[in-house]
Amino acid sequence: xxxxxxxxxLPDWTxxxxxxxxxxxxxxxxxxxxxxxxxxxxIANKSGxxxxxxxxxxxxxxxxxxxxxxxxxxxxxFHAEILALSIAQKITGRYDLSDGGNFYYELVTMTEPxxxxxxxxxxxxxxxxxxxxxxxxxxxxxxxxxxxxxxWMKALKERNISAVRDVLxxxxxxxxxxxxxxxxxxxxxxHRISPVNK
Amino acid sequence: xxxxxxxxxLPDWTxxxxxxxxxxxxxxxxxxxxxxxxxxxxIANKSGxxxxxxxxxxxxxxxxxxxxxxxxxxxxxFHAEILALSIAQKITGRYDLSDGGNFYYELVTMTEPxxxxxxxxxxxxxxxxxxxxxxxxxxxxxxxxxxxxxxWMKALKERNISAVRDVLxxxxxxxxxxxxxxxxxxxxxxHRISPVNK
Numbered sequence: 001x002x003x004x005x006x007x008x009x010l011p012d013w014t015x016x017x018x019x020x021x022x023x024x025x026x027x028x029x030x031x032x033x034x035x036x037x038x039x040x041x042x043i044a045n046k047s048g049x050x051x052x053x054x055x056x057x058x059x060x061x062x063x064x065x066x067x068x069x070x071x072x073x074x075x076x077x078f079h080a081e082i083l084a085l086s087i088a089q090k091i092t093g094r095y096d097l098s099d100g101g102n103f104y105y106e107l108v109t110m111t112e113p114x115x116x117x118x119x120x121x122x123x124x125x126x127x128x129x130x131x132x133x134x135x136x137x138x139x140x141x142x143x144x145x146x147x148x149x150x151x152w153m154k155a156l157k158e159r160n161i162s163a164v165r166d167v168l169x170x171x172x173x174x175x176x177x178x179x180x181x182x183x184x185x186x187x188x189x190x191h192r193i194s195p196v197n198k
Numbered sequence: 199x200x201x202x203x204x205x206x207x208l209p210d211w212t213x214x215x216x217x218x219x220x221x222x223x224x225x226x227x228x229x230x231x232x233x234x235x236x237x238x239x240x241i242a243n244k245s246g247x248x249x250x251x252x253x254x255x256x257x258x259x260x261x262x263x264x265x266x267x268x269x270x271x272x273x274x275x276f277h278a279e280i281l282a283l284s285i286a287q288k289i290t291g292r293y294d295l296s297d298g299g300n301f302y303y304e305l306v307t308m309t310e311p312x313x314x315x316x317x318x319x320x321x322x323x324x325x326x327x328x329x330x331x332x333x334x335x336x337x338x339x340x341x342x343x344x345x346x347x348x349x350w351m352k353a354l355k356e357r358n359i360s361a362v363r364d365v366l367x368x369x370x371x372x373x374x375x376x377x378x379x380x381x382x383x384x385x386x387x388x389h390r391i392s393p394v395n396k
Contacts (some may be wrong), residue, residue, distance in 0.1 A: 001216050006205070006206040015199070076283070076322050077275075086204050095273055096385065116318040124388055149347055163212050187293065187297070189321055
């Protein structure tokens with residue numbers, strides 16, 4: 001018996017979007033703004049949920065972007081962070097981006113990672129995490145971010161991974177709210193919540 | 199700029215292995231034994247770490263197997279549970295296997311899920327989790343299972359997901375130990391631990 005394959009890939013619209021984006025973003029706010037724009041385009045292009053992320057190197061060079069493609073790819077694993085991390089690993093040819101601690105890579109994400117993406121970070125070799133909106137902002141529009149440690153930043157620090165949050169939080173929250181207002185699908189498993197009915 | 203794609207797929211050796219496996223496994227111990235055998239074959243075929251998992255339906259029919267391909271695919275996301283869940287979603291055509299709570303699927307895993315795979319379960323639509331070896335058994339050979347909630351079974355229960363553990367735990371532990379004894383790579387990011395040096 002042969003089982004099917006799945007392809008992790010960025011939606012086609014990202015090609016045009018990325019052509020217009022700077023390759024280097026030295027200011028963390030510029031990196032977050034890029035990710036927020038990416039999430040907004042993901043909604044406009046109906047590729048998935050209102051989430052985006054990207055991996056940058058120590059100079060602020062874009063290594064790999066990611067958008068949520070759960071809805072378009074029909075796979076609950078395909079969160080923005082998972083795409084960004086796996087594409088960055090494909091590009092570098094390393095399942096540990098840091099290569100045993102020798103390289104520095106940062107993950108910038110529009111919203112604090114859910115329980116799955118949070119758990120993916122220590123395996124990935126990422127050394128710094130930058131977040132825009134908070135868990136509670138995603139929960140406020142109905143997404144269940146999953147069972148996470150209350151002190152998750154401390155748990156990362158114990159693994160030599162730093163974390164910063166609330167970078168352009170208000171702008172990130174605006175995208176979440178726009179998605180909810182336009183009736184975007186809130187796709188928790190086991191039940192579906194339409195934000196218009198909340 | 200065009201970014202590369204990654205393919206989530208089972209290693210080729212699984213085709214022959216699965217031909218010899220029963221399609222239906224009504225006893226939970228048979229399902230776990232199947233998963234343990236799969237992990238042992240994953241080691242023998244050098245496709246990745248000593249981990250395997252599979253999704254079954256309510257009758258015990260095999261829906262999708264998964265093995266860890268982190269090393270062969272060079273991607274830290276490619277854990278056994280991630281493969282099994284995403285292939286099951288591809289087969290059913292649903293990012294929520296339960297389709298809003300209408301279907302029952304079980305994830306059987308040789309070792310308690312790491313923080314990432316644990317976080318993937320609520321999104322996936324799985325309704326029951328069956329584990330063989332415990333977190334501490336994987337930690338004992340050097341794998342950092344990541345920052346998980348101490349009361350993770352309770353967190354699943356709150357989301358209507360049941361969990362059973364210690365099913366053929368000793369047999370599962372044997373596979374972990376075999377992997378460590380033969381000098382298999384323990385691939386935590388940021389640092390590498392060779393079990394022979396521990």
